[in-house]
Amino acid sequence: MARATTLPPVTPQMRRNQRVGMICLAVVAAMVGLAYASVPLYQLFCEATGYGGTTQIAADNPKGVIARPMTVRFDSNVASGLPWTIVPSKPITDDIGRVDTVNFTATNRSDKPVTGQAIFNVSPERAGYYFNKIECFCFTEQTLQPGETVQMPIVFFVDPDLDQNAELDTIKELTLSYTFYPVNEGG
Structure with a gap:
């Protein structure tokens, strides 16, 4: 049992x-x-x-222009595995709030089509919040054919509200930096 x-x-x-x-x-x-x-x-x-130099996206500048010059420098880096040469725009100096357009020049050095994409940041980081992009090649993947060279435009402005931030009174220069990476097509 x-x-x-x-x-x-x-x-x-x-x-x-x-x-x-x-x-x-x-x-x-x-x-x-x-x-x-x-x-x-x-x-x-x-x-x-805007933390980490992240920029803002805008359709236009509704706040106008102020008489405070700002120099914007441009920088580019290319990750290994992307056979591109990138030439950034020359620095520009303009009044804060003015909408400017610059071009980066990209060349595919390989013998096949290559797709890449850029990520960006602004330094000094605390000023990234005031950097507004209206148009930027970084929003989409770019495919360059073998040997192709293209102009890649950026339309941007620095928000006039930057002038109201006492911590940024000494800022006279911003750097917009891009790092380009290959995009793995098909997974």
Whole structure:
């Protein structure tokens, strides 16, 4: 005859251990969720605040122009694996708020079509919030045919509100820097 097995009674200590285990499991699940969400959340934060030299996107400059000159310098870097040569625009000096257009020149040095894309930042970082791009090649992937050279325009302005930020009174120069990366086509 089979003996009936009886489970030991659930003690308060066992309940506490179960609760601690459930809390630990919930913390681990939350950490995994935050790890997956961190990149898009950080990007949204940077776009909203200009943190990390992230620029703003605008359709035009509704605030006008102020008589404070600002020099904007341009820089480019090309990641390994992208057979392009990039020549940035020469620096320009203009009054804050004036909409300017400059071109980067890109050349595909390979014998096949190559697709690339750029990411950008502005330095000093705290001024990135005031740098507004109306049009930029960085918004889309670019495919250059073998040996092709193209002009890649940027239309931008520096927000006149920069002049209201006392922390930026000494800023006379901004640098817009692009790093170009290859795009893996087909996955």
